[in-house]
Structure formats: structure tokens, C-alpha cells
Amino acid sequence: MRIGEVARATGTTARALRHYEQAGLISSERAVNGYRVYDERALVRVRNIRYLLAAGLTLEDVRVFVLCLEGDVAAAPPSIEGLRVARERLAVLNERIAAQTEARDRLESALREKTGDRIRPVA
Numbered sequence: 001m002r003i004g005e006v007a008r009a010t011g012t013t014a015r016a017l018r019h020y021e022q023a024g025l026i027s028s029e030r031a032v033n034g035y036r037v038y039d040e041r042a043l044v045r046v047r048n049i050r051y052l053l054a055a056g057l058t059l060e061d062v063r064v065f066v067l068c069l070e071g072d073v074a075a076a077p078p079s080i081e082g083l084r085v086a087r088e089r090l091a092v093l094n095e096r097i098a099a100q101t102e103a104r105d106r107l108e109s110a111l112r113e114k115t116g117d118r119i120r121p122v123a
Contacts, residue, residue, distance in 0.1 A: 003036045010046040023059050025049055041070055048073040056093055061085045
């Protein structure tokens with residue numbers, strides 16, 4: 001399969017696929033014309049990469065799971081290293097959420113002081 005076919009089949013972009021390849025998470029062969037050619041396993045690997053990224057992991061975090069990207073990552077029993085990475089990423093996300101919540105609260109308070117208005121959350 002060529003890069004565009006893999007991108008369409010996995011709901012990603014050719015640019016993302018090249019990035020995953022550069023990160024060593026997927027691989028391709030080169031056709032005579034220089035185009036990247038992927039085998040069927042790339043579809044599973046890309047879907048697993050996207051699953052892990054959607055869960056909040058970074059591409060660097062995903063490297064820990066490189067040996068199990070061809071299976072069902074969501075159903076696989078967690079490894080000690082995978083759990084460590086997930087816990088670390090969760091801590092980072094919680095810190096970011098706390099910082100954003102604090103910034104929002106400060107801004108809301110400042111606006112309330114200046115205008116007397118209570119800011120309504122945007123749905």
C-alpha cells in the first residue's frame with residue numbers, strides 16, 4: 001500500500017505517517033519509483049499509535065509500546081514499563097489541567113472585580 005492509502009485507511013495524514021516512520025514506529029519499503037510502500041501490518045501499528053496518542057501519550061511515550069504495536073494494544077495486559085509511562089503522563093496532564101484551572105479562576109476573578117459580572121462557562 002502506498003502512503004495515501006494507509007493514511008485514508010487509518011484516518012491520519014501522510015505527514016503523520018512520515019513522522020511515525022522517522023520516529024521508528026513504522027517502516028516501509030521503497031518502490032522502484034521511490035514511493036513508500038507499506039504492508040498490512042502498518043495499518044494495525046498506525047491504529048495502535050493513534051489510540052495511544054488519543055489516550056494522552058506523546059510519540060516519545062509510544063516508543064515504550066513498540067514491541068506490541070502489531071497486536072491489540074487496548075486489550076493487552078499492561079507492562080510495568082507501560083504503566084510507568086502512563087502514570088507519568090497522567091501526572092503531567094493533571095499538572096497542566098491544574099495550571100489552566102488556576103489561570104481561568106484568576107481571569108474570572110479579575111473580570112468579576114472589574115465588571116461585577118459572573119462569567120458563564122462556554123458549553
